[in-house]
Amino acid sequence: MEEVLRYRPAFYPSGNKANASAEAAGLHFEAGEPLSIIIGGPNRDPSRYSDPDRFDITRDPTIWSFTFSMGPHFCLGQALARAELQETAAVIARHTRDLELAAEPHWLPRVMVNHVDQCPIRYRYEP
Numbered sequence: 001m002e003e004v005l006r007y008r009p010a011f012y013p014s015g016n017k018a019n020a021s022a023e024a025a026g027l028h029f030e031a032g033e034p035l036s037i038i039i040g041g042p043n044r045d046p047s048r049y050s051d052p053d054r055f056d057i058t059r060d061p062t063i064w065s066f067t068f069s070m071g072p073h074f075c076l077g078q079a080l081a082r083a084e085l086q087e088t089a090a091v092i093a094r095h096t097r098d099l100e101l102a103a104e105p106h107w108l109p110r111v112m113v114n115h116v117d118q119c120p121i122r123y124r125y126e127p
């Protein structure tokens with residue numbers, strides 16, 4: 001599940017303001033200046049993940065990605081979101097057989113969020 005969160009974060013940018021003037025990554029920020037961290041960037045950082053553009057569910061799940069942000073604005077709902085995703089995946093694994101894509105998923109061309117509006121699948125239901 002952690003690899004799904006890393007590879008396709010739901011949101012791309014986080015929106016914040018610098019609370020003090022500071023230098024970071026060779027850039028100067030004035031206090032109060034709006035800034036945005038592109039979450040997809042650190043999630044594909046090669047110094048943190050080997051071969052970061054490869055989807056690999058065998059990665060160490062204890063290395064959390066930037067998907068829920070970090071620091072003072074770390075997502076307050078991340079434990080609930082992780083629990084919901086784990087329960088959903090467990091139900092799908094328990095009750096489906098021969099699960100496969102019936103057609104290519106259709107991604108909406110959004111710059112702020114990863115949004116798929118159609119993902120046709122085929123499976124046999126296992127009670």
Ligand code: HEM
Pocket residue numbers: 009010011014015016067068069072073074075076077078080081
């Ligand atoms: C997959 C689901 C979710 C994702 C990817 C997500 C992602 C994020 C991210 C990236 C931020 C930081 C925004 C920033 O730095 O500007 C954030 C903040 C926050 N999230 Fe989530 N979130 C999810 C689900 C939830 C849920 C289920 C709740 C509540 C039940 C929640 C409540 C919050 C709150 C209250 C904040 C603001 C924290 C603060 O600024 O101190 N989130 N979330």
